[in-house]
Amino acid sequence: AQKITQTQPGMFVQEKEAVTLDCTYDTSDPSYGLFWYKQPSSGEMIFLIYQGSYDQQNATEGRYSLNFQKARKSANLVISASQLGDSAMYFCAMRPQTGANNLFFGTGTRLTVIP
Amino acid sequence: DAGVIQSPRHEVTEMGQEVTLRCKPISGHNSLFWYRQTMMRGLELLIYFNNNVPIDDSGMPEDRFSAKMPNASFSTLKIQPSEPRDSAVYFCASSPPGTGMAGELFFGEGSRLTVL
Numbered sequence: 001a002q003k004i005t006q007t008q009p010g011m012f013v014q015e016k017e018a019v020t021l022d023c024t025y026d027t028s029d030p031s032y033g034l035f036w037y038k039q040p041s042s043g044e045m046i047f048l049i050y051q052g053s054y055d056q057q058n059a060t061e062g063r064y065s066l067n068f069q070k071a072r073k074s075a076n077l078v079i080s081a082s083q084l085g086d087s088a089m090y091f092c093a094m095r096p097q098t099g100a101n102n103l104f105f106g107t108g109t110r111l112t113v114i115p
Numbered sequence: 116d117a118g119v120i121q122s123p124r125h126e127v128t129e130m131g132q133e134v135t136l137r138c139k140p141i142s143g144h145n146s147l148f149w150y151r152q153t154m155m156r157g158l159e160l161l162i163y164f165n166n167n168v169p170i171d172d173s174g175m176p177e178d179r180f181s182a183k184m185p186n187a188s189f190s191t192l193k194i195q196p197s198e199p200r201d202s203a204v205y206f207c208a209s210s211p212p213g214t215g216m217a218g219e220l221f222f223g224e225g226s227r228l229t230v231l
Contacts, residue, residue, distance in 0.1 A: 033216040045206065045222035052216060091158065101146045101210055102171065103220055105158040 002027050002096045004106035012112050013082045020067065021077040021109045023092030033095040034075040035103060040088040051075055087113045119223035121207050127229045133195040136226045138207030139188055148220060149182055149192050150206040164190065197230045
């Protein structure tokens, strides 16, 4: 069974500081994909970043980077230089090799950026 | 480019009534997903289609729920009869062909359902 765990229900960060949102996963598949989505208060789901299990380097997209530690089965999202607009729910998700197209989501972390 | 379009955005209905949620995926996408989001259970996959064919409906809660995809540009999720515990935000998402493991899902804005 595939499982995504986000242990931080809520996080606070000072504006312009960096923050790390934790995500661990459990799968027996040798190949899988890891995703992060942002859900602002308006409700839409916004794709942020992707990491493949065989990628040699950690993924980066602008201020977002993924700290991928395969042996620990963790895929933490790092947001640098936090902005007020970063306040939102953040979801980690995994696509297992055997799951075709489906994504399994974690329970999310609510990030609040403090001015 | 138009994203995934869902309707209605908000629906308030009474227990026992039929509810139909609609979704238009992004043109050219061949996979379509219905997710349900609640505070208690988070985001759960209900069903997904590939090339209009249901592939996995194991997440559909019970026989009250049904989903169809009559063509590549339209899908419905129907609840009949609705119950208060069906209150949630229902998301439709689509993804394009050929993206393999890395293809992200493109989500609609969701349909917020309240069953009284």
